[in-house]
Amino acid sequence: MSNRPLAVVTGASDGMGKEFARELAAMGNDLLLTARRGYVLDSLKKELEAAYGISVETMPMDLSELENIRMLEEKIESSDRLLWLVNCAGFGAGEGVFPDVSADVETRMLLLHNVAPMRLCRAALIPMKINGRGFIINVASVAGFLASRGAVDYSATKAFLITFSRALQCDCAGTDVHVQAFCPGFVRTGFHDSETMKNSPLKDQVPGFMWDSAPRVVKKSIRAVQKRHFRRVVFIPTLFYRLITRIMSGRLLAPVRILLTGGQTR
Ligand SMILES: NC(=O)c1ccc[n+]([C@@H]2O[C@H](COP(=O)([O-])OP(=O)(O)OC[C@H]3O[C@@H](n4cnc5c(N)ncnc54)[C@H](OP(=O)(O)O)[C@@H]3O)[C@@H](O)[C@H]2O)c1
Numbered sequence: 001m002s003n004r005p006l007a008v009v010t011g012a013s014d015g016m017g018k019e020f021a022r023e024l025a026a027m028g029n030d031l032l033l034t035a036r037r038g039y040v041l042d043s044l045k046k047e048l049e050a051a052y053g054i055s056v057e058t059m060p061m062d063l064s065e066l067e068n069i070r071m072l073e074e075k076i077e078s079s080d081r082l083l084w085l086v087n088c089a090g091f092g093a094g095e096g097v098f099p100d101v102s103a104d105v106e107t108r109m110l111l112l113h114n115v116a117p118m119r120l121c122r123a124a125l126i127p128m129k130i131n132g133r134g135f136i137i138n139v140a141s142v143a144g145f146l147a148s149r150g151a152v153d154y155s156a157t158k159a160f161l162i163t164f165s166r167a168l169q170c171d172c173a174g175t176d177v178h179v180q181a182f183c184p185g186f187v188r189t190g191f192h193d194s195e196t197m198k199n200s201p202l203k204d205q206v207p208g209f210m211w212d213s214a215p216r217v218v219k220k221s222i223r224a225v226q227k228r229h230f231r232r233v234v235f236i237p238t239l240f241y242r243l244i245t246r247i248m249s250g251r252l253l254a255p256v257r258i259l260l261t262g263g264q265t266r
Contacts, residue, residue: 145162
């Protein structure tokens with residue numbers, strides 16, 4: 001029976017989730033990994049067990065289904081070695097403009113981006129509060145600070161994660177449990193090539209300097225949540241996006257904001 005701490009990562013089969021799994025394995029944590037593609041999780045399990053001598057459990061499942069979320073919740077609630085929870089599973093939808101969107105796809109997005117992290121955080125806090133220690137990273141996005149045409153639920157679900165994480169940290173006062181709403185800008189991953197995003201022109205329109213790499217931002221996120229001083233719940237990994245979010249949410253700079261977005265973002 002292992003006495004290593006346990007890290008649970010959702011969305012671990014690709015992109016940033018896979019990088020979180022690699023980093024947390026390198027730090028000596030056992031892993032519980034989930035995503036829909038079980039065969040990818042199995043090969044990641046082999047890679048990480050061989051490289052770091054840790055043990056990895058995989059739970060292939062669709063986390064936009066309530067019964068699967070419940071199954072993972074039960075597992076998490078009873079994990080007395082739980083130290084890390086990373087809610088990373090997510091997808092983008094070249095959503096279209098309301099009402100010309102698929103209500104079913106939008107509903108799945110709300111379940112995956114919001115209902116699953118909320119329920120998994122609640123479950124994780126049971127062992128974490130008993131142990132008096134833990135780290136929770138909810139992968140949001142700079143999109144959570146913006147409101148733009150054609151991305152209604154993507155922005156709204158990420159905004160929920162930001163406020164949810166800030167409030168959750170208040171509920172953890174007096175413990176050594178730390179919550180982060182991780183808000184990267186554009187990151188090169190499979191996200192932009194997925195079935196739901198492949199027709200979106202975004203990928204070709206965004207200039208190269210606005211893109212970051214998954215290993216780089218993930219390392220920054222882990223370092224930031226473990227900081228002893230000046231730790232922030234809302235963590236934006238690059239200066240450029242910190243400035244953009246300030247401009248986008250600041251009233252004084254409204255004219256700059258309107259100029260930057262062609263008047264679309266309020
Ligand atoms: N890439 C960016 O520019 C960017 C920027 C800001 C924030 N984000 C956020 O970062 C997170 C990770 O995205 P990424 O860029 O790493 O994308 P990615 O490479 O496409 O990875 C997404 C992960 O989520 C899993 N997933 C998707 N739908 C799922 C479902 N229904 N049930 C269970 N797992 C599911 C995928 O695995 P399976 O397909 O195997 O299920 C995959 O492991 C997302 O929450 C995204 O919104 C991305």
